[in-house]
Amino acid sequence: MEPASVRNWPSEPIGDISPEEESVHLASMCCKSDWLAALAQAAAIFSFDDGKLRMLEANDAFVDAYRKRMGADQGGPRFVGEMGQRIGRFIASGRQTDSFEFRRDTALGPEYFLCTLGRLPATDEQPERYLLTATDRTSERSIEKNLRRELLSDGLTALPNRTGFGEEIDDRLANLPWPDTAQFGIIAIDLSRFSRVNESLGPMAGDELLITVAKRLKTSLRQGDVLARIGGNDFAIFARLNNGLSDALHIVQRIRDALSSPIRLSDLQIRVDCAIGCALSTSLQDDPDDIVRKAQAAVKIAKRSGKVEIYRNGVLKEAQRRFSVESRLRDALAQGEMxxxxxxxxxxxxxxxxxxxxLARWSDPELGNVSPAEFIAVAEESGLITPLxxxxxxxxxxxxxxxxxxxxxxxxxxxxxxxxxxxxxxxxxxxxxxxxxxxxxxxxxxxxxxxxxxxxxxxxxxxxxxxxxxxxxxxxxxxxxxxxxxxxxxxxxxxxxxxxxxxxxxxxxxxxxxxxxxxxxxxxxxxxxxxxxxxxxxxxxxxxxxxxxxxxxxxxxxxxxxxxxxxxxxxxxxxxxxxxxxx
CATH class of the missing domain: 3.20.20.450 (EAL domain)
Structure with missing residues (x-):
């Protein structure tokens, strides 16, 4: 292989030349240096003289990548300019190496590169130079994106799951315009007697019921609302409330209307009943996870009362008490303390x-004497009534x-x-x-x-x-x-x-x-x-x-x-x- 020809980058900084000049210059930069051409990833060497950044050498992968970027894409000059700025900041930093991820938008979608920068020591013949390599990570990012989508969504209904619901809420609170007096609310929905559908008609019928319910609940949403499946037969809605409780109750009525007509499963008409609990924020600074927990506490009360329940102060403490009773009762049954x-x-x-x-009686070391009315209700709710x-x-x-x-x-x-x-x-x-x-x-x-x-x-x-x-x-x-x-x-x-x-x-x-x-x-x-x-x-x-x-x-x-x-x-x-x- 004949020695590589080294030509200076035009005196204008990167980004100040025309796309046509860029393309011609890149063609001439195809590196004939053995070691640079041997790199699988895109690679180029730059120099910085008199305040100007110049490309000295580039391998074929680098030239092809830049040529694609400089083609019909109108963002070419911006791309080259951004890359030049990153290189310039690295040179000024004095660091020996640096790495960063770089994104460029194309007609077929975004492409991602993992870029690394390193200094090539100066010699008697040449000043300090800078090596840039760019590894294409587009496929890895695509896989990560798909995996993340699977982790954050429910595979059956394609709705956000519990984790995805939290991220959707955070995104809307951070990026949507909100009036100073606005609130947000969480509406929790628990399908009643869902287990009986699974037991009598089979799990496939249960899945079909959940999919149909999800589609119907979507019709009750307004623009900006988020519907999620946060549990087996539990759904939740994040709602922007400009008029406080009035807006929340309006959504509840829309939910009831959406589920009022029977759902056909096999040869049966199934009427879906649900328990609904609501919790409202006092300000946009409230912790969304806390509001979700309050809505779930309210829906548990709704399951017992048979009506819509709005979270009130003390409900969460009651739910925590019930959880504590359940945990301690499980231990008491296992250890023979009843x-x-x-x-x-x-x-x-x-x-x-x-x-x-x-008559069952229970005296717990931590909770003291627990009323049968309390622990039997918890046992029935949790399934502990069977061993009890x-x-x-x-x-x-x-x-x-x-x-x-x-x-x-x-x-x-x-x-x-x-x-x-x-x-x-x-x-x-x-x-x-x-x-x-x-x-x-x-x-x-x-x-x-x-x-x-x-x-x-x-x-x-x-x-x-x-x-x-x-x-x-x-x-x-x-x-x-x-x-x-x-x-x-x-x-x-x-x-x-x-x-x-x-x-x-x-x-x-x-x-x-x-x-x-x-x-x-x-x-x-x-x-x-x-x-x-x-x-x-x-x-x-x-x-x-x-x-x-x-x-x-x-x-x-x-x-x-x-x-x-x-x-x-x-x-x-x-x-x-x-x-x-x-x-």
Whole structure:
């Protein structure tokens, strides 16, 4: 190869010459130097004399890249000028090396180069020179962009996911014009009963439902709003609010309208219900992630209340409390820290103890005594009701076994165990009781399953099968809180129910409220006609006990007789009242 010819760059700085002159000069710069031509990436050598930057040599890759850039692209002079400025700043910095990414726009899209600059030491024959190499990273950037898009979007609906939602919010807050009085809001949407679609129609139908819901929700958006899928069946909308809560409620109405008509899945028409929670910023400086968390806290309340919920102060603390309770409850179940308390059931005609109702109790080292109303609600929401219900069944049967061993023979008492509707829907309750009875050696007739009317209404066919399976174990069935739900004579007649428990809301004030007294008499009369026993809850005075005794009520429980007590005290209480015949 013949020696490389070295020609000076025109005296004008880079960027001050015409595109035509640039093209001609680049053609002459094709390097004939072995080492520069051997580089795979675009490379060129520059000098800086008398305040002018000149290109001395360039390999074919560099010439081709510049020739493409200087073609029909009107940004050519700007590109060359920007590159020259970067080289000039490097020379002035005194650094030995530098690197930077350079972007140039073409008709086919942006191209990206990783550029490196280095100093070539001066010699006796030549002044200091500067080597520039440019590695094409366009394909890598394209792959990165596609991967980032996948990481920030939901593959099913193509909406932003939780992370992408946050970036979309940040972008709009930073780059859109906002009036001084403007707010932003987050509207969280939770599809109700979505799991039932998956369970009954399969996951493909569930996916189709989510895609259709996403398309409909898009129709409720205004310009500048952002819709995202932030969870399995959870969506969220970022909304600009010029009129505060009024704008948010307007969007909520649009959401309801969009989801009002049924969605066709297979041969079925599915009506989509959803819980909606809203949270509004107080200013544009509020943390968007905090507003999203508040909206999610509000939507959890909406799931329980059945109406749109607007975040209020304290809701987030309540959500954090529930999360803490859930976490500690999980540990308590794993470590055996739960206990059962036993409230006596009294035969109102003889005063004898016929049994006990087993009630879960929990005293946590950090949280203290946690109310059953609180931790059972958390257990049902989190799915912990299943292990909690299993533990209660086993523990109640074992308690009977221990009492029998202490007394020397089976006690003439039983234990009532409460069943949650969610436990009945998710667990094999009959198998749980079968195992509990087998391991304890207790007869099935000494256990009574208590369930609410809502548990039967939720899935009548499944409830019927379960109740008959429990009856096959010789267990009794009690309908708890009777009178507060939706039971009718047909269900009472068709189901193997043995006992009706009158809710305390009717019993506790029946002596002062004539209407409540009429309801109690009606339930007693109904039970007699159906050959059912009746237990009255909430007996707190002797007058109430005597009134119910005179009405022919079979059994009662309440603070008048005893509060719930631990296992040892319950046994002692029974021993003390054994054969006690007066109420």
């Amino acid at each position: 206990t059962l308390a036993y409230q006596p059931l009294i035969h109102l005609q003889t005063g004898e103890i016929t049994g006990f109702e087993a 219900g299993r533990w209660a069944a086993y523990e109640a049967a074992q308690a009977l076994s221990r009492w029998d061993a202490k007394f020397g023979q089976p006690l003439p008492v039983g234990v009532n165990v409460n069943l949650s509707p969610i436990q009945m829907a998710r667990d094999d309750v009959a198998s749980i009781f079968e195992e509990a009875l087998r391991y304890s050696g207790v007869a099935g007739k000494r256990l009574t399953a208590e369930l609410t009317e809502s548990a039967i209404i939720a899935d009548p066919d499944k409830a019927r099968k379960l109740l008959f399976a429990l009856k096959d174990l010789q267990m009794s069935i009690a309908m708890d809180d009777f009178g507060t739900g939706f039971s009718n004579l047909a269900s009472l007649h068709s189901l193997p129910i043995d006992i009706l428990k009158i809710d305390r809301s009717f019993v506790s004030t029946m002596l002062q409220d004539r209407d409540k007294a009429v309801i109690v008499r009606t339930i007693l009369s109904l039970a007699e006609s159906l050959n059912l026993h009746v237990t009255a809850e909430g007996i707190e005075t002797q007058e109430l006990a005597h009134a119910l005794q005179e009405l022919g009520c079979w059994q009662g429980q309440g603070y008048y007789f005893a509060r719930p007590m631990n296992e040892a005290d319950a046994f002692d209480y029974w021993r003390a009242r054994w054969n006690f015949e007066t109420v």
